[in-house]
Amino acid sequence: MRISAKLIGITLGSAVIVTGLVLSLVVEIRSVSTGYTHILEGPARQATEARQVQVDFKVQVQDWKDILLRGENPQDLAKYTLQFHEQEAKVKAEARALAGRTEDPATRQLLNEFLTADDALSARYQAAYDVYLNQHFNFRAADALVRGQDRGPSSLFDKVVEQLDARVAAAAAAEQAKTIRQLILILLVVGGLFLVDSIVYCSVLFGVIKRLGQLKAVSDRLAVADIEGLAIDISGHDEIGAIGDSLKGVEAALHELLAVHAH
């Protein structure tokens, strides 16, 4: 094979390897992006929504306390009662929506337990509210019925948030491990191909350098007509082989010249 063909082959091989590396990295970047998007749109988003429910639940409890503290004023009673019921409905709706979206059975179970506990708490709040109104804003009697009752649902929801945070951390760790595995695979494959390409390149390069050295030695002897015992053994089907073949003609012509002059 001609040296130029070998060099073109090696260059094309390198170009194919580099293109393959670039394409692999593009695919990997897309895969990483998709993986993290899935985490952000899934567990991470649900964790954020869960924290919002947590905050809304605390606001609901605060609204209840506002009813007890300021309910003697009819305007405040109406205002905080409305806010309390709106917040109560909001918490239930958000928790139900979250339970419907989450893919984790353990988180869904915790959310269902929260919803059950929250329904029971709503009934107690309503009973306490009735006592509060019937006993002429007796906040002590009303508070006695629900005091500390929000801690159960609140604790359940803390577990929901913890569970979702753990899922986010696990998903991110899995994504990171997957990325590292794929990068190692890409580097091994591309590194192996580069190694083969480099070995072929070095083999061609050293072959050319060695044969060029032989060619120079022959050329040096021909330049001074030192052809006695000269054997031109530079074979091959490439450019150097062709030059070696031409030098055999020069050597033969020099022999002939010396033979003619000898006669």
Place this chain on the structure above:
Amino acid sequence: MGIQLKERYEAVGKEMGAVGRMKLAMLTKMSSTAAADAEDSAGNLKLVDDAILQLRKAM
């Protein structure tokens, strides 16, 4: 040995002189001494005849 080959070199020498013999040696990559030692094989004879034709065309 290469009797016919040697005869061809001598004929070229007479026809084209020393330069012709040198050119013939260059084209065949074989001096007349080497031709005399070579076999009069069909391949060698054709090689020399083709080179002579080429030289005659170039004259």
